[in-house]
Amino acid sequence: MAQLSDDCFAFGGPMMSVDEAVGLITARVNAIADLETAALVEADGRVLARDVAAPLPLPPFTNSAVDGYAVRNADIPDSAEQALPLDGRIQAGGLAQAAIKPGHTARIFTGAPMPPGAETVFMQEDVRIDDAGRIVLPPGLKPGANVRPAGEDIPQGHIALRAGQRLRPQHIALAAAFGLTSLDVVRRIRVAVFSTGDELASPGEPRTASQLFDSNRFMLMAMLRRLGCEVSDLGILRDERTSLATGLKQVAGGHDLILTTGGVSTGEEDHVKAAVESIGSLVLWRMAIKPGRPVAMGIIDGTPLIGLPGNPVASFVTFVHVVRPTVLALAGALPEPLLPIPVRAAFTYRKKEGRREYVRVFLRKGQDDALEVTKFPREGAGLLSSLVETAGLVELGETVTGVEPGQSVGFLSYASLI
Helix, strand or coil, rough: CCCCCCCCCCCCCCCCCCHHHHHHHHHCCCCCCCCCCEEEECCCCCCCCEEEEEECCCCCCCEHHHHHEEHHHHHHCCCCCCCEEEEEECCHHHHHHHCCCCEEEEEEECCEEEECCCCCEEHHHHEEEECCCCCEEEECCCCCCEECCCCCECCCCEEEECCCCCCCHHHHHHHCCCCCEEEEEEEEEEEEEHHHHEEEEEECCCCCCCCCEEEHHHHHHHHHHHCCEEEHHHHEEEHHHHHHHHHHHHHHHHCCCEEEECCCCCCCCHHHHHHHHHHHHEEEECCCCEEECCEEEEEECCCEEEEECCEEEEEHHHHHHHHHHHHHHHHHCCCCCCCEEEEECCCEEEEECCCCCEEEEEEEEEECCEEEEEEEECCCCHHHHHHHCCCCEEEEEEEEEECCCCCCCEEHHHHHHC
């Protein structure tokens, strides 16, 4: 399990910026050392534990990039067409055993190995066949054209995949191209998730007239699984300090991270802070972010705890900006900064200086085909429909005080956030 000292996150002072909070977490979280081997088909989304050096060059042999006719460079015509007799035929997967004769050409297909002596391929659509059955080549082709040299993509011995890389389908494809069947990966980060609040009922269970079905827990578990985590569902812990403390204490030793939602504000019925302080240490962060100001960070028996707000939009936004980098740091993953894409605003908005805000927006094409965003018509961090119906978030930095139509703003698609 990840072990942290009880005071390594201690912080006092003004409200933290998002960058300060994330920097404090990622600089102090110890990466998990446990490794395991995953079959290629199971490695997507996992964090690579060791560098992968290319065991062979890619491509492993020099081959044709097109369907056409292979020739020696010396036989490429300079200023006028030249007819060469056809000598040989090489298919993809076949062997080019005989060297190409001077003044001859060989029929070759995409991916087929180049015959010894041949260095250039004419595309089949650029040549013609004369009445004698000879291949008529046009002048001016560059020597070496339409040929893929061995190692052109990746030379043998090159570090093709780096430790810490969060594997995606393209990385799996590269490993398969090397003939690998498995990869060494960091074991899955074990995260315990629970919601707090007497006002919540789990889906499938009876709900009183004054209760809501718990949605945050399921959203967070889905987001964690997309990050490759192994998730333990602790259900709902009620608003009682002792039972909260007992539940947290029981799971701390068997998990790398504890994630809670709700109960981290300063209300009389928000008991997470006091429960954590009774069995560990907690600094209640007042992050300069909207939605999502109440975010808690604590340590219980060396295991980090993050407490997210109870409103679903605030929980979503703070997960992306606090939990996501924490999980990546625990897995020893390379940094994956979120880079907003510049788009044109088609709305007006006002905000306070000194905090970062995330506005839920629709994405569309303007009349000039430029991408532009419009704001969800309603405010409120409790509106799940605002996450479902929009395409992403506009990020407004701490120094920004407003947005006007036509202004360039940074857009983060939901697809890019996990």
